[in-house]
Amino acid sequence: MEIENILDEILPKVSKPTRYVGNELNSVKKDKNGIKVHIALAFPDVYEVGMSHLGLRILYHLLNEREDVYAERAFAPWVDMEDILRQKKIPLFSLESKTPLSEFDMIGFSLQYEMSYSNLVNMLELSGVPIFSSERKDNDPIVIAGGPCAYNPEPLAEIIDLFVIGEAEESILELVDLYINWKENAGKRSEFLEKATQIPGVYVPSLYHVTYNEDGTVREIVPKKEGVPERVKKRFIEDLDNVYYPTKLIVPYTDIVHDRAVLEIFRGCTRGCRFCQAGMIYRPVREKSVEKLADIAREMIDATGYEEISLASLSTSDYSDLKKLVEILTAEFKDRRVGLSLPSLRIDSFTLDLARRIMEIKKSGLTFAPEAGTQRLRDVINKGVTEEDLLNSVRGAFEAGWNSVKLYFMIGLPTETYEDLEGIVDLAHKVVDVYRKVKGSGKGLRVTVSTSTFVPKPFTPFQWEAQIPLEEINERQKFLKKKLKSPHIIYNWHDGRLSFLEAVFSRGDRKLNGVLKKAREKGCRFDGWSDMFSFSKWMEAFSEAGVDPGFYANRLRREGEFFPWEVIDPGIDKNFLLRELKKAKMAEPTPDCRFDRCHGCGIIKIKGGIRCEVKNED
Amino acid sequence: MKLRMRIRKGREVKYISQLDMMRALERAMRRAKLPVKFTEGFNPRPKMSFTPAIPVGITSDAEYMDVEFKGKLPLEEIYDRLNSTLPPGIDLLKVGDAEGKLPLSSVNRALYTVVVGLGGASREALEEAIGKILSSTEIKVVKKSKGKEKEVNIAPWIYEIKVNTAENDRFTLKMELAAGQDASVTPFMVIDALREYVPSINVLCVNKDELFVFDGGEKVFPL
Numbered sequence: 001m002e003i004e005n006i007l008d009e010i011l012p013k014v015s016k017p018t019r020y021v022g023n024e025l026n027s028v029k030k031d032k033n034g035i036k037v038h039i040a041l042a043f044p045d046v047y048e049v050g051m052s053h054l055g056l057r058i059l060y061h062l063l064n065e066r067e068d069v070y071a072e073r074a075f076a077p078w079v080d081m082e083d084i085l086r087q088k089k090i091p092l093f094s095l096e097s098k099t100p101l102s103e104f105d106m107i108g109f110s111l112q113y114e115m116s117y118s119n120l121v122n123m124l125e126l127s128g129v130p131i132f133s134s135e136r137k138d139n140d141p142i143v144i145a146g147g148p149c150a151y152n153p154e155p156l157a158e159i160i161d162l163f164v165i166g167e168a169e170e171s172i173l174e175l176v177d178l179y180i181n182w183k184e185n186a187g188k189r190s191e192f193l194e195k196a197t198q199i200p201g202v203y204v205p206s207l208y209h210v211t212y213n214e215d216g217t218v219r220e221i222v223p224k225k226e227g228v229p230e231r232v233k234k235r236f237i238e239d240l241d242n243v244y245y246p247t248k249l250i251v252p253y254t255d256i257v258h259d260r261a262v263l264e265i266f267r268g269c270t271r272g273c274r275f276c277q278a279g280m281i282y283r284p285v286r287e288k289s290v291e292k293l294a295d296i297a298r299e300m301i302d303a304t305g306y307e308e309i310s311l312a313s314l315s316t317s318d319y320s321d322l323k324k325l326v327e328i329l330t331a332e333f334k335d336r337r338v339g340l341s342l343p344s345l346r347i348d349s350f351t352l353d354l355a356r357r358i359m360e361i362k363k364s365g366l367t368f369a370p371e372a373g374t375q376r377l378r379d380v381i382n383k384g385v386t387e388e389d390l391l392n393s394v395r396g397a398f399e400a401g402w403n404s405v406k407l408y409f410m411i412g413l414p415t416e417t418y419e420d421l422e423g424i425v426d427l428a429h430k431v432v433d434v435y436r437k438v439k440g441s442g443k444g445l446r447v448t449v450s451t452s453t454f455v456p457k458p459f460t461p462f463q464w465e466a467q468i469p470l471e472e473i474n475e476r477q478k479f480l481k482k483k484l485k486s487p488h489i490i491y492n493w494h495d496g497r498l499s500f501l502e503a504v505f506s507r508g509d510r511k512l513n514g515v516l517k518k519a520r521e522k523g524c525r526f527d528g529w530s531d532m533f534s535f536s537k538w539m540e541a542f543s544e545a546g547v548d549p550g551f552y553a554n555r556l557r558r559e560g561e562f563f564p565w566e567v568i569d570p571g572i573d574k575n576f577l578l579r580e581l582k583k584a585k586m587a588e589p590t591p592d593c594r595f596d597r598c599h600g601c602g603i604i605k606i607k608g609g610i611r612c613e614v615k616n617e618d
Numbered sequence: 619m620k621l622r623m624r625i626r627k628g629r630e631v632k633y634i635s636q637l638d639m640m641r642a643l644e645r646a647m648r649r650a651k652l653p654v655k656f657t658e659g660f661n662p663r664p665k666m667s668f669t670p671a672i673p674v675g676i677t678s679d680a681e682y683m684d685v686e687f688k689g690k691l692p693l694e695e696i697y698d699r700l701n702s703t704l705p706p707g708i709d710l711l712k713v714g715d716a717e718g719k720l721p722l723s724s725v726n727r728a729l730y731t732v733v734v735g736l737g738g739a740s741r742e743a744l745e746e747a748i749g750k751i752l753s754s755t756e757i758k759v760v761k762k763s764k765g766k767e768k769e770v771n772i773a774p775w776i777y778e779i780k781v782n783t784a785e786n787d788r789f790t791l792k793m794e795l796a797a798g799q800d801a802s803v804t805p806f807m808v809i810d811a812l813r814e815y816v817p818s819i820n821v822l823c824v825n826k827d828e829l830f831v832f833d834g835g836e837k838v839f840p841l
Contacts, residue, residue: 008823012675017633025642025705251645251705253631253638305645305703336648337656337664 003098006090014081018254019047022095025251026303028064028071029096036068036180040094040104040141044111044119045528047075047095051250052258054312055147055168056110061246062169069176072096074107076119076525077126079532085126092126101127105179106142108172109160111149114505115498115527117156120145121520124159131517133161133206138189142179151234151281152458152565155505157205158513162196165568166234167267169243171201197228201235204228208567210510216551218509221567231569233606240267240286247299251306260308260341261300263293265325269314270593272601273371274382274584275413277457278314280577281570283603285318285594290325297329301338309333310341317346318594326354346385352396366397369408372416373423379587380415382580387427394431398438404446405431411476412454412468412499414584421476424449425483432488442488449484450492451477453499457506458565459572461580464557467503469550470496497535498527503553509564512552515545571606619690622716622841623700625681627672630707636671642705643683649703652696655686669722669829669840670797673804678826680728682840684716714841720831722840726798727777729828732791732805737818741784747815748779748791757811759803772796772811775803777832788822797829 011017032038041060043050050056056073063071072094077085085092091100101107107129109120121131129143130136136143145156146164153163164171175196182192193204207228211219223230237243245264252259268285269278288296297309309329313319329340345351370385372378378385394405409424428449435445453473456465468476473496484491505512518541526532542549557563559578566574576599583590593599627639634642644664647654656662665686672678687696693713700710736744751757757773775796782790795803805824813819831838 011633017674018638021630021633023630023706025645251642253634253642253705255638255641302649305648307644307648336651337654337662338648 003090003093003100006088007098010081010084010088010090013084015078016047016254018252019075019078020081020095022073024253026248027096027250028060030064030070032070032097032099034067035070036183037070037176038099038103038105039063039069039071039176040074040101040107041071042074042101042107042109042120042123044076044109044116044123045113045526046078047252048254048256050075050110051252051256053110053112054262054264057249057262058244058246059108059168059172060250061248062244063172063176065244066173066176068180070097072099072104074101074123076116076123079526082122082126082525091128092123102129102141104141105183106144108144108146108164111145111147111156113528114149114155114502117505117516118520118524118527120156121159121516122525125520131520132158132513134158136161136189140189142189142192144175148277148281149506151277151568151570152506152508153203153205153568154210154510154564155508155512155516157208157510159516161193161204161206163203163205163232164235165201165203165232166570167236168201169237171199171235174199175202194225194228200233203232203568205510210564218562218564220562221564231567233569234281234571236282236284237267237286240288241292245296247296248303249300251304258310259306260310261297261304261306262310262312263297263300264288264312265293265316265319266313269318271315271318271384272382272580272590272592272599274380274461274580275371275410275454275457277460280459280572280601282314283571283601287320290321290328293325294328294332298332301333301336307337308339308341310343312343314344315346316342316344317351322351323354352393352400366402366404367406367408368393370427371408371410372413372420373409373425373427374420376587377413377416377420377423379589380584381410381413382584382589384589384591387430390427391430391434395434395438398435403435403439403444404448406448406450407431409449409451410454411451411480412473414454414462414465415587416468418476418479421479422483424451424480428484428489429486432486435488445488446490447488448490448492449480450494451480452494453496455499455502455506458563459570459577461577461584463507463563463577464559464561464581466556467500467553469554470500473499495530495533498533500549500553501527501535501538504549505552507563507565508552511545511547515541515547518545569606571603573600573602573605576601620684620686620716621693621696622714622719622722623683623685623710624679624712624841625683626709626711627676627678627681628707628709629677631705632677632707633674635674636668639681639708640666640668642708646700646703646705646708647685650699652691652699653688655688667722669725670799670802672826673806676730676805676824676826679711680826680829682722682725682829684722712841719840720838723799724831725829725840726796726801727830727832727837728795728797728826729830730793730795730805731782731825731827732793732809733822733824734789734791734809735787735820735822736789736816737820738787739816739818741781741789743816744789744812744819745781747812748781750815751776751808751811752779759807759810772803772807775801776808779808 063069074094143161145160146168150163196202197204207224208221209224210221213219266287268282371383431447456462477493522537524537655665667684669682697713754773756771759772761768761770778794780792782792
């Protein structure tokens with residue numbers, strides 16, 4: 001109540017005050033006294049970004065289904081609000097009941113992006129919760145984290161008490177039950193953490209000992225106590241049709257990044273792009289049925305009134321019966337003026353036809369992701385798209401009336417040469433030529449070429465590879481800037497300094513915890529926001545902590561090296577990854593196992609009884 | 619049929635923008651399965667129109683919206699169905715036929731309740747400041763519109779300021795101000811002007827009570 005009154009005074013002074021108010025339709029309010037566990041779901045970015053994240057919404061509604069649990073939301077306050085909070089000594093509070101985060105039983109962070117780690121540390125600091133796990137007392141909240149970045153937990157291992165690895169719909173409830181039991185018996189913090197390791201998928205870093213080799217690489221990570229698992233297996237939901245899925249979604253007032261009803265159609269992907277972490281860690285592929293999806297969509301629109309449904313997955317066109325699903329959804333919602341959008345679509349003649357029919361995508365232009373400029377390099381990364389495919393799809397799009405296309409590429413991929421960069425330039429110009437042929441002139445055409453820099457990720461075939469040095473990133477971007485000069489082409493690039501830091505944290509180890517604290521002390525936060533990012537502060541933090549960032553980003557690993565993230569078991573064999581790396585070096589593709597034979601990625605071994613949808617098993 | 623609705627914007631939603639409010643109403647009507655008419659063309663929009671936007675931070679009992687429906691529905695049913703799906707803080711106060719009523723774009727005045735704290739200043743000082751504002755012929759305010767700053771004189775658009783009630787340091791004022799497409803003054807501008815004379819004055823809350831057309835000595839309400 002106290003904070004609520006202060007808010008009336010401070011909110012008129014900040015930008016976008018709606019970020020801090022809550023009260024949205026379908027948000028949950030409970031009596032704090034009638035519950036057993038109070039959980040803050042914390043997202044280390046602003047409201048508009050965090051509310052666009054499906055995982056947060058699933059866990060929020062899942063936890064609040066239970067009467068004995070109250071899950072609330074908390075986001076990173078924007079810098080103007082942060083200044084006021086610090087000035088007035090107001091602790092960071094939850095959105096629903098405006099309760100200080102330090103009073104919660106648990107704070108659960110979602111780790112979607114390495115460059116949000118400074119926000120995470122800042123949120124703990126603003127909450128008055130000690131930053132390091134070892135400094136927390138029995139009455140401090142248990143600090144939890146999950147999400148894709150948790151697959152390498154080590155850079156946050158001294159900050160987070162407990163990681164939940166993999167899909168959390170089941171493990172989070174098991175954790176809540178354990179917590180209630182422990183709290184009723186008035187146990188010690190250390191007892192809870194130790195017991196939690198018995199829940200599959202839970203990693204408690206303080207219960208593991210890390211030793212290093214003389215060259216600075218990790219020798220091993222071993223449990224300090226008997227009974228603590230040596231490796232933590234990721235959790236995943238076996239039956240997606242019967243897993244909880246929220247339909248009474250919160251409907252924000254303010255315009256968030258993705259403001260629509262999100263319909264998750266499947267998890268996992270077997271395309272096997274060699275740079276892609278999601279394609280490895282989210283295996284196996286599991287779909288929801290068309291019938292189930294239609295039911296969910298209907299309930300969602302009834303409960304939210306959203307004007308748009310967006311299908312969510314790693315690759316929409318890989319859904320087994322996309323055509324039927326789209327037909328059912330468009331027929332159902334036409335009269336209610338609900339549009340359908342299909343992101344992550346691999347554009348080919350079939351999907352183009354779908355897109356044309358639903359028209360919804362037309363507004364935003366079409367996006368193609370060839371990722372690399374030459375066939376050789378696309379074979380290296382196992383991106384099964386040919387130039388012919390691309391140009392045919394683009395032609396189809398132009399003929400159907402589109403005049404704006406986006407092309408996504410990565411630079412600095414393993415084995416890349418300037419010939420491959422020339423390939424990006426050629427491809428962009430060929431797209432312009434196709435338009436001229438279709439339309440007779442280049443009038444109205446806009447081709448946006450975007451490049452990001454390759455970041456080697458844990459549990460991918462490229463986890464052994466080095467990122468190209470920062471100077472080289474800049475050189476290659478400069479090359480493209482010079483060559484992509486055309487009135488029809490716009491070139492965008494991702495800041496190389498950010499890609500460098502992403503590479504450091506994605507394959508970092510425990511030594512980075514100290515760097516994070518130092519960077520935070522220097523004022524780093526919102527690093528992903530270009531106007532807030534300070535590379536020099538980060539470099540000072542590394543140098544003061546005595547840590548060489550290049551060791552993590554730019555070092556080629558040897559085959560036998562033990563990686564810090566290997567304390568986690570995502571169900572993918574290291575040998576499979578190594579085989580894929582070797583095939584990459586020979587530019588040899590590996591076809592999608594859904595339509596080919598089994599390539600032995602190892603996922604069928606993680607849990608007895610699961611089956612992959614493959615034609616032949618080796 | 620074309621309907622006119624009077625809507626309350628409560629404390630829970632006082633920071634949302636006009637655009638947010640419109641979106642919230644559109645979604646509520648979809649949840650209520652009300653047969654809203656849409657515009658034709660490439661990007662169909664619901665046929666809805668609103669009275670001019672109010673600054674964020676103000677609650678209101680006098681937001682009006684015209685909306686077109688396909689076919690006819692009893693007004694009570696619309697009232698019940700929409701109220702049951704509106705989010706917390708937004709209420710439908712009244713619904714009626716919009717035909718034959720004055721167009722929403724013609725409203726030109728609003729009545730506000732403004733609660734202020736005086737920070738120790740006396741009632742006399744406040745009354746005196748109000749007298750000065752009401753008798754001035756020129757009060758310059760810098761208005762931002764479409765990125766450009768423009769200096770305007772708001773004095774002719776402040777019609778009435780009254781001290782309604784007083785409780786210790788809290789004073790409730792009633793203000794009648796221009797609130798139309800051609801001229802509009804917000805209570806915050808008036809408070810800024812009062813601050814010239816009573817520097818310690820601060821706003822505690824503002825509510826828009828009524829919106830109407832003042833024409834030839836008569837108040838005409840939209841619904």
